[in-house]
Amino acid sequence: MYRETSIVNESTPTPFSGNGESDMIINVGPQHPSTHGVLHLIITLNGETVKKVEPHLGYIHRSIEKMCESLTYRQFIYVTSRMDYLSAHINNHGCALCVEKGMQLEVPPRAQVIRVLMDELTRLASHQLWWGALAMDVGALTPFFLAFREREMINDIMEETCGTRLTMNYMVPGGVMSDIHPDFQKKVHAFIDHFKKKIHEYDELITDNIIFQNRTKGVGYISKEDAISYGMSGPSARGSGVQCDIRKLYPYEVYDKLQFDEIIEAGGDSFSRYMVRIKEMKQSMSVIEQLIDNIPEGDFQAKTKAVLKLPKGEFYSRVETARGELGVYLISEGGTTPYRIKFRSPGYCNLSALDHMARGQKIGDLVAIMGTLDLVIPDIDR
């Protein structure tokens, strides 16, 4: 039995009375970590209608926040790649920003531009994987391979410059770990040219597809007010008309000098959330195009001491990951390791709205709702 007896009691099925009125509880997941994540949902069903969704967490909890307390300011950044592994660069970026804030360190302009370029490439790769996985969730297998074809190009670019494909640990306090590869600009240009020619396929295959539209339009509605009160952020909240792009509201690095739009869709349903991400890919490409030929010369890393020490105090930094707002809250006691670190992960708050969205919907729609929320479970569980 589950420990939360009150929850179980509340949704205990009434004995089958034969009139079809009884509730049924089914468990969805936890599946293998590499499929979608080890999310366990306890769903109360009445026929095919979802009455209640209770996410159960903890299957991939690695106590990252506690681990960070015993690691130095240089070391703890690598662990954060394992939170939201699809936007590893942006997680590292948030942590590096927080340490820099504490040390009052000025990042060289070249490093800032490289960081933003890497962030946007990561965002593109993440949205591509999301697109393929969402299409697979709602029953189309081909798009997954098309999405991975483009994502592979980004992974190759990352592999060449950072040395790894998924868990980069490339952003360090004071800049980036190494300078960009000589072929970096050429390859990014090739990728942008390729993706511009292929992005219409995304619309042809999925966006305009009538089956997909019927499965997502009007499904999983959440109003603007509810999205705000659940603390949703990122593309999921922008699909409900909430203005929440950290890159626009609290610009970091060079984002305030760039021309790009914050995509907002007022629909509030799964299709709006889908459209936000599709349009965001085009915006990310425009950001990359603005920067790729204008990388300033200079150092890629500020001069720092071998052992970093932060003054006593509390520091907070926020970045926009592919899934929403990541907040890094750091308390320093003046030593070489943080006293406490708290991550405000976007996925956790977005998941909390799942129950609200799914109530009254059909069980088949639950998959579409989860897909458009773009959940990454290691980010939720940490």
Next chain:
Amino acid sequence: MGFIKNYLGEVLGAVKSLATGMKLTGKYALKHRKEKITQLYPDNRDTLLLPERFRGEVVLIHDENNEHACTGCTACEIACPNGSIKIITKFDLTPDGKKKKALDTFVYHLDMCTMCNLCIEACPTDAIKMDQAFEHSVTNRNDLIKILNKPGSKIRDGVE
């Protein structure tokens, strides 16, 4: 009548949108067959080129005289976030009779390494580097604990 018109229009639109998608898939099946995006991995081992920065495993660089540049300063051991590196030092006697700290054994736990590159960044003498080898599977877990300095190797002259 209006209802039937709308219904038929919807059906027509649906068929059209499905045909668009099918056309694209069909195009890939017929036209783009030469556009290969996958690799025949185990067969292309000889021609497989990995980027020079690829983080496969940590190696201690030895030159042709079996000499390395590791002074045994343990900077990499301190920089490692998960204790994959253990440096065992010894004291060598210099010709003028003084004791000098030197590397005895460079123990590297590949099973714990997360390829974060922090040890390479920390090394003051550039004695270690990341190697491109990525086929790490072994049948015995203890095979993943490696001793990086080759037998009989010694520190290169002039490296402090």
